[in-house]
Amino acid sequence: MRRFLDKLYLVSGGVAAVFMVGVLVAVVMSIATRQMGVHIGGLDAYAGYSMAAAGFLALAHTFKSGEHIRVTLLLSALPAKGRLRLDLLALLIACAITANLCWFSGKLVLDSLSFNDISTGDDGTPLWIPQIAMAVGTLIFFIAVVDETIRRMRGIPEAAHREEKHYE
Incomplete structure (x- = not known):
């Protein structure tokens, strides 16, 4: 299960990187076509969709x-037992917040699908399509937060944070 979850977070981060390239391609195409006097409708919207997808799909990989x-600052001032308790409390609160975010992101996709919401821009994209990336990203992020909470409850120490590595 550990290998599967780690692979899930890595793949999610990789897909986020692909969407970042999508942002670049859409923006460069928009600039280039404007210079040539050609209008391709929806490029700005697709850059925005790609940016949102990249942000949400990167959440779990970034977190893990x-x-x-x-x-x-507060954590480092506490004794080990207090640090663990505060960390667990923060993770439990994060579980509640990410569960809520995940639920409402999924509900947004279903509502957009049932109401046939479409983009008001030139692209006319059904909104449930770009919203799927948000729902999937928040679901994977929720899984990552629950995974980390369970690991910490089992006494598995968290991975050292990069910002802390620089000073050790």
């Missing part, structure tokens, strides 16, 4: 890599 911003 220890790259999310974390204020460790």
